[in-house]
Amino acid sequence: MNLALTWRLLKGGGRRGMLGTWLTLAAVAVATGLLLFAVAANFAFHDRGERGAWRNPVPVESGGVAVEATRRDFVRDQAITVVDLATLGGEAPAPPSGLPRFPRPGEVWLSPALSELAAELPPEQLAARFPRPAGVLGDEALVYPGELVAVVGRAPDDPAMKPGSAEDAMFGLAPGRVASLAGTPSRDATSYQALAVVAGVLMVVPLLVFGGAAARLTVARRDQRLAALRLIGATPGQVVGMTVAEALIVALAGAVTGTVAYVLAAPLLARIEMQGGPWFTADVFPPLWVFAAVLVAVPLLVGLSAVVGLRRVVVSPLGVAKRETPPGLRAVRVVALLVVLIGFPLLSRKADVVVIGTALAVAFLCVNLVGPWVVSLIGRITARAARGPARLLAGRRLVDDPRAAWRTVSGVALTGFVAGFVGLLSPALDQAPAGPHELRVEASAGQVEQVVTQARERLKEAGLTATVKPEDSVVIATVGGAADDATVDRARTALAGLVPGRTPTSFRDDMRSAEQLFSDVQVGTIVVLAVSFLVAVTSSGITAMSSVLDRRQTYGLLRLAGTPLELLDRARRAETLIPLTVMGGGAILVGAFCALPFVLGSMSPVGVVTLGGCVVVGFAGVIGAGALSRPLLRAVTEDPAPRPD
Incomplete structure (x- = not known):
């Protein structure tokens, strides 16, 4: 019965009631799609590391079935990975995936891109280095599409395969005996996987916060409706059941929409270049159980968030119906953030990536926890210092519902945390000097x-x-x-x-590894910030329209009382920009403070530009999102008989 009643109420909310439902669905869809992207990135780097593991075999002191060495060559300012292999008598060991058989002495197997380049360039520029091509490597042996790789077969007594020569850490591994070609991910691959975990935390936590906030969109309209049902005899269990049913129906539809959108966008996402090249499309598709887990977890998160917000409806439905101001927030929220900030300097660059990721997640959540309290404080100060009706209305609204005001700016504020963190971690790179x-x-x-x-x-x-x-x-x-x-x-x-x-x-070749790393850090920074800003702007736009729907009766009554529309709009902008300025700046400082233990050198101009760009884009995004909701504000204030649902 609860499900049937919920469905009737959901459909019977009218055109504007359904608009609120569509806003929630859109918020969940965006959160789901970006969540899949953030999770898939970690699996993608893991898959890359596994495909390249055969180039980093585990050496043995004695015995072994083969000798393997890795070095770097270069052509047209591109790196070529050259793997030298020699069998140690007896039967040749199993070759790595992508190589049909173990190469014989003198044979060369080229990757598809290197084979095409060798055929395109004059022989004296490239092909003469690999005189006996025997075949083409399969994609299973490549870290990314278009990678330049050559596998050279050698005799075990070849001088190039002499064990014990000094390892060249810059360009590969010295020859060594191996028991098999099944190796482990290289140090570079492990480092990228660790960075992917940190980037995942920087993207996932705001997405989870956004997904949870999606359940609170148009919360005032729903609370009024549920409070009325409580007052006419509905039990607490029925109210909770209807809320969960409504949240799950909308969230499941949004999660499916977001999943479909991610699947369609996967080929485009695979073009993002990292570690020297793009991705195989299969890399950006996580295992099927991840899709299933997200489709289950996101609706549950939204449903749980909706139930958590029902306490006042269940305990005090009359207070909700009378629109009483809820109790103020406690300053104990600030204590949690201070404890985290005191503990963060104790971390170091040698800390485990799980510890760093957990610390970042806790810092994120504490910023989100303290946000409503700070907004409430800002509202009281704004109301007391107001010199006009717009500021007074904005201040009173911030005090009346700081959680709703925080939801409007939380996306940009949390993005400020990301910008402060990654901006400080963009050290300057010395350029290779020009010369002969x-x-x-x-x-x-x-x-x-x-x-x-x-x-x-x-x-x-x-x-x-x-x-x-x-x-x-x-x-x-x-x-x-x-x-x-x-x-x-x-x-x-x-x-x-x-x-x-x-x-x-x-010398330019020596700098390539460092340049590649710094280039990838910049690309990763752009990707993380792009995801964060997409969440922020989407959150601002959706919550701004949701806020108008929640307060349409108040806006309509104020307009009937003679309040100009421009005054209401100015109050609405002040209600957003004032807390955004304080919390956005504060979040940037908190993010920069959390990055201090991991700073590798002086801050580069890229970091300064990143921070400045984030400030500009953040404010522009929130202002633009507010402007998009202005037509809705005009529409709800033109209703001659405003009424709640």
Whole structure:
């Protein structure tokens, strides 16, 4: 019976009543779609790490079935991952996924993108480095589509496969015996997974807050209706049952809509480049159990949030019907935030990612917890200092319902926390100095002069003008003239194999790993902020319209009493912008404070621009969202006989 009555009340709320329902559905849909994105990112980085694990095998002290080494080569300012493999007698071990068989000595297997590039460029620029291509690697062996990878088969006694040579941490792993090609994710992959967890927390917590707040949209209209039912004899159980049923119906429809939207957007999301390239579309699809969990968890969260807000309806329905102001919020909320801020400096860069993620989540929740109390305080100060009716109306409204006012600005305020945190974690990166193109090859002390002579001969045979000189155990070849990318690639090809197992590299090559990391941090920052701002602006727009619907009787009566529409609109803007200024700035400071233990150096101009841009976009988004609800305000105030549902 409760379900049938709930459905009748839901459909019988009129056009504006259904508008409130559609607003809730839209809020849940946005929260669900972005929640799936935030969760899927963690699975995507995990899958990447697993696909590249075969390049990072676990070494063994003795025995083993193969020798493996990893190094980096470069072409057209792009990195090539070169994996050297040699079998240690007997039967060849199982190859990694994407390679049909273990490569024989002299064979080369190229990734699809590298094979196409080798065919496109002149042989002396790339193909001559890999003279015996035997086939093309499958996608299962690649970290991302378009990755440049070469697998080179070698004999176990090849000088390039000599175990015990120094590990080159910048460009790969030294040759080592392995029991199998089943390895573990590399240090880089593990680091990216840890960063993905932190980014996930920065996105998921605001989404959960937004999803919970969705249940409180048009709360005044629903509370009035449920209070009336209580006063005419409905039991507390019936009121709770109807609320849960209504919330679950709307939330489930929104969750399904959000899931469908995410599935449709997945191919576009896969184009976001990280770690050097985009994603396989399958990467951005989490396991099916994640979709099922989200479809269950989101409606339950919305339903639980709706039930939590029913205390006054159940305990004091007459107070709700009479629109009495609820009791004030307690300052104990501030104590929780202060405790978290005192504990945050105790963290360090070496802290476990789970600890850091948990601490960030708690800080987020504490900012959200203290928000309504601060808004109530702002309202009292605004009302006392008001010099006009607009400020007075705004201040009284903030005091009357600080939770509703906080819901309007909470999205942008929590985004300020994200901006403060990630903005401070954007350190400056030293740029590679401009100068002549120098390629360096490391050689043993007794081979330096021989390598210098051979380098000169090879470069001369390639028709290149270059100066070659030794510097300790490094041979440096300076390519003269207007050395463009093609000329440098010809020099790389000429010097390939000069020292077995070593690749000619430049100072620019040395900087690429750091540049890639910082570039990915910037991309990650943009993605996190984009998600946060999408939540913030959506939250502001939906809650602004919901607030108009909640107070349409009050607005209508004020308009009938002669209050100008412009005055009501100014009061509404002040009610939003005043707490936004205080809480947005405060959230930025709290986020920056939480980032202090993890700062790696001086703050870059990118961080300053990020913070400034967030402030501008945040205010513009809230003002724009408020402007979109102005036609609705005009419509509800033109009703000559305003009445509640």
